[in-house]
Amino acid sequence: MKTAIIDLTYLLSAVLFIFGLKRMQSPVTARTGNALASLGMLVAVVATLFLYEILSWPLMIAGVVLGGAIGVALARTVEMTAMPELVAIFNGFGGLASTLVAGAELAQYVGGGRLVDPEGFGIVSALTISLSILIGTVTFSGSVVANGKLSGWVTGNPISFPGLRVLTGLLLLGAGGALGTMLAAAPGFPAVPGAMIWAAVGLGGAAFLLGILLVIPIGGADMPVVVSLLNSYSGLAAAATGFVLDNTALIVSGTLVGAAGMILTVLMCDAMNRSLANVMLGGFGGGDGGSGGLDVPEGKSVNETSPDDTAILARYADSVIIVPGYGLAVAQAQHEVREMADRLEAQGVTVKYAIHPVAGRMPGHMNVLLAEANVDYEKLYELEEINSEFKSTDLAIVVGANDVVNPAARTDEGSPIYGMPILNVDEAETVVVIKRSLSPGYSGVPNELFYADNTKMLFSDAKEAVAGITESVKKMQEA
Amino acid sequence: MLDNLIIFVLAAFLGTEILSRVPQTLHTPLMSGANAISGITVVGALVAAGMTQGPWSTWLGFGALVVATINVVGGFLVTDRMLKMFGRKQASPSQVDASAAAQRTDGTAG
Known part of the structure; x- marks a missing residue:
């Protein structure tokens, strides 16, 4: 009898987990889904406590309190x-x-x-x-x-x-x-x-x-x-x-x-x-671009730009697509990016975000950062959704992304990243790449995008550069 | 054992079916939430720590209980923290819009 009750309770908690995970299919229902899953866990734990003959209560309570306190501290901070x-x-x-x-x-x-x-x-x-x-x-x-x-x-x-x-x-x-x-x-x-x-x-x-x-x-x-x-x-x-x-x-x-x-x-x-x-098996890429720096390869030229010039471009554009990458996370520039987007939207510019699946260090990393900065998730577009839109976009701003916008993946059959789905930022009217240097990305493959005619490089820390653009747009508004 | 294997295979199909429809935006919360669920090992830890008399199994069980509880409590809380951010969309931008729009009108007038 007792085992039957325990088994049924565990079944109940499994059902709660399944419902909880199912609700993860939409941001609207996800939070209640997580609550359902934690309820499922509570049911399983309580059933175990009451239905098994627990001998050493003090030890168990100590374990739960200790683990719980550490968990709360980690999650909060x-x-x-x-x-x-x-x-x-x-x-x-x-x-x-x-x-x-x-x-x-x-x-x-x-x-x-x-x-x-x-x-x-x-x-x-x-x-x-x-x-x-x-x-x-x-x-x-x-x-x-x-x-x-x-x-x-x-x-x-x-x-x-x-x-x-x-x-x-x-x-x-x-x-x-x-x-x-x-x-x-x-x-x-x-x-x-x-x-x-x-x-x-x-x-x-x-x-x-x-x-x-x-x-x-x-x-x-x-x-x-x-x-x-x-x-x-x-x-x-x-x-x-x-x-x-x-x-x-x-x-x-x-x-x-x-x-x-x-x-x-x-x-x-x-x-x-x-x-x-x-x-x-590893061994892909040899570190963060050892050859780095600002050396321009022979026969190629780089168009450099400033936050002020970028601000003018952005301010008078109809549509801007922001492409965030790991550099945004490193510089913790998510709030600055959101502020820039707000300023531009107030000027009637349409702003969208293009998120590559492997941008950042875990699945959905960019989405979480932008959500923290209070960016509406409906403005975040996945690769397949947005790739056709670059053609009709006035300005693409690449913030700390590299390999995921490298056209070599599309064009250079000999390249190690050939065939990788990329965001086609090079099809936009103008591309501004905010980056500290010309160093290649993780793959070690030089990025042709940096030398393209319609690309302007803004050599800077992501946070400073974006804040500079925002400041400049603000001044234009006030002028 | 055979029953368990059947359950395992069916759960794998069910999981694949439900979870492949989760949008990219929620992949991080999905991961941390799923990880909290894998802390269900806490149930095994409770049994091990609470019911046995031998010192070895009790202390191994106690260790398991602590780490599994960190996983469960921390995992669900941090997932909730993230999902709260996804939920509060368009909470404050309206203010910025309003003030900026006002400035723009001024600008064109002048």
Whole structure:
């Protein structure tokens, strides 16, 4: 009877998660969707507390209070520009929790916990526990490195060394061996615990190193793919824990999250016209344009412009499209951009934003930043929606974006980024690119757009440049 | 085990069906919200931390409980913070519009 009630309550929470996620399909309903999902979580937790015989209440309350306080503090204080690293570390916590629960389950058999049946441990239990440890730990260490790359305590450049692939291969073999040992030790467990325990610890160690080695060779600008993939893993880790505990709620919710992460991963890869394997093997691009600077290649010329001149162009344009990129996030220029757009709209200029799927460091990064600056989401256009409009646009302002507007992706078959869907800003009447230098983007491919006849370069920090344009438009209004 | 596998596969199809229709604008909140849901591991952690007597499983369970709770509480709160921003569209621009429009009229008159 009791198990039936627990199962039904878990079913209820799974249904709430599904409804909650479904409401994510529109910004109008998304907030209530999130509330529904948290209600689902509350239902699952309360049911667990009341229906299982909890022995150590003080310990549990301490755990929930401690974790809850840390969670609230993180959620309240994080800057919107730091959202990618927060999501990355949350993914890591999800993975770690799965590993620890699997470990606790194993320890319970050894310790002779009163609820486990020593006879009930079979090869299936060993398989689910080992998978939970493997996926959970890879998610954890990979997410910590991703967090480091995003927040800067690990270099954003791809890190590689001779033998990296070999070492990764050896670790994979080691993890496979440890997993095999756990399966082999299953029949004698828990009577003979030694082999099982050490194999589990070894598996955890190998998985920990694997997670690190898998993420360090991947460069900063490929982080949208990595964060999505880790998101997917954190869900799969929860699902694996569900198999360990024979718990439907965990399996359903974990799988939903796994699917969400996988969809985003595929979307991000498609938006770069690269395969997942190509991203994961890393080595794309060699850092942030070492050759950088303002050196103009021979036979080419650059039209330089100033905030004042850009202001005149923008003020008398009928339509302006703003193309934000990672540079906007770095300079935290979202509020300045919004102010500029407001000024222009007040002059009767139509302002739209064109958002490339991989602009920024995680899926939807630009959208969140612009939402923070109170830009109406209906002014944000996806690539397919807006690409045909550049032809009839007077001015495109590129703020800190590079590879996603590089025409070489369309025209140069030999280029590494050939075939990547880009925003066709070069088709606009005039393009102003706000950028510190002429250095190539993450891909390392020089951008022909900078030398085009209809392009003007505004060499500056994004925030200062945009504020300067706004100021200048304001003066024109007052004059 | 077989039942669990069936549930897993069906949930994967359902998830793909629902989530592939989420617009690009909401991809970040989707990710952080989904991540909070993956904190459902908290249920397993509660069972592990609350029901066992052996020190190892209790403390492993306690650790799991803390990190899973961070994930759940932090994840839902930060998602809500983001979604609140998406919801408050056109809250203040009207003011700027009004004052700027007034200036423009002045300008043309002069």
